[in-house]
Amino acid sequence: MLTLLRDGARNADVARQFNIPLGTVSHWKHADRATRGECPGRTPPPCPRCDGDLDSPAYAYLLGLYLGDGYIIQNRAMRSPSLSITCDESHPGLMDECENAMRSVFPNNSVCRVRRKGCRDLKLYSMHLWCLFPQHGPGKKHDRTIALEPWQQAIVDAHPWEFIRGLIHSDGCRITNWTTRLVAGERKRYEYPRYFFSNKSDDIRKLFTNALDRVGVEWTTLARGSDPFNISVARKASVALMDTHVGPKH
Template sequence: MYDMGTRERTLALVAEGRSLSSISKETGISRATIRSWRTCIEPRKRQGRACPRCQDEPAPPEEPAAYAYLLGLYLGDGHISAHRRGVHVMRIVLDQAWPGIIDACEAALYAVRPDNRVCRVKKQGCFAVSCFSKHWPCLFPQHGPGKKHERRIILEPWQQDIVDAHPWEFIRGLIHSDGCRIVNWTTKVIAGERKRYEYPRYFFTNVSEDIIRLFTDTLDRVHVEWKVNGRNVSIARKASVALLDIHVGPKY
């Protein structure tokens, strides 16, 4: 048996996008146990924790790195909707081709709202990862009527502090939702022989100019060079791609 603190620290590592094998090696906890935690097999034991934003002196979430990742996912592929009796549901829709990202999303939701059950609903070609809570609107004040690209998306100062402290987690969440890593290729004639050269690059696509600006501003803070064309952001410089490979990597 593991105490709740051990479990939450382990789920925070999952939320960072780490593999089960590397987490198991670091913590000494079996891959099967970690897998059961992330797929809701073992119920949560601690209940009634207050929302950090609803206290007399509002505080940031207890797991800021997981929050930064979840914020990126939410701005890309998530939405919050009213349910009933003051409860809201956060849903993040993710391609079923990337089970590791679905697991990381689930772990991040648990890390931010540890007393609320997370579920995943299979849809055509994707999973909707959902969590019910009364506190999603105060944790994600970007929530509002209509589509995100039809309203202003501006981070609150406390959110910006979290993104500044954990920029790579925020970038990873955005790319995991609305980005990709691809390999381009070209040919060159060298000494009379045509050779093929491959080079990776990252793309991020979003309809909201505000969300694109949040993404590029954060790239600037970690010294990643980028170019933007309409709603598409491209990262192709070798050094910048190398940084993203270290901190984000291909979808999985």
């Protein structure tokens, strides 16, 4: 049958000759042409890292988002794996920044927003996700080792603020604390801002604090119960640096 199709026989004639459905003949012909590299269609988009010109600042930001609130999945129904970054609906500006970063890193791919309860998943499909995010693996991130590849570390070292912003925009926040002091017999209230980053993964927290060290931001670890999941930035000069380069979620 394939010989007839390769010689130019019409699908309908082959279907009648062998008494099989026309759709089956069409499928077999397409599969045969694909196997021999003759299937028409557009060329698959190049890998942003291996074949293209990777937007390093956008990637550093997207990597921070992925390590915080991102995940990659692939099931039998999908030909390509999907990357999803979960963003709270109360931060539309953050969603816009996330989408812009995804489009910059994957210029040949579409980005969509999937509504979930109280949040949106910003999603794209690409066969090159495994190359761009080698930290993907089975199970939760804090249950496995998270280490950057040398090429990723080079990008983070070159663009530490973008990486920090991505981590803060995913698993961090800027809050205002307050305290009272007795001044000249009168108790006065003082407010001061600080940044928090919370993540169960020791490795991801270490990546965050290493980046803070690189840009000169002082930080401390605060235990939640007996678990040191929180990184705090409270010193005035360090908060000012964070305000300049990161700022609150919006």
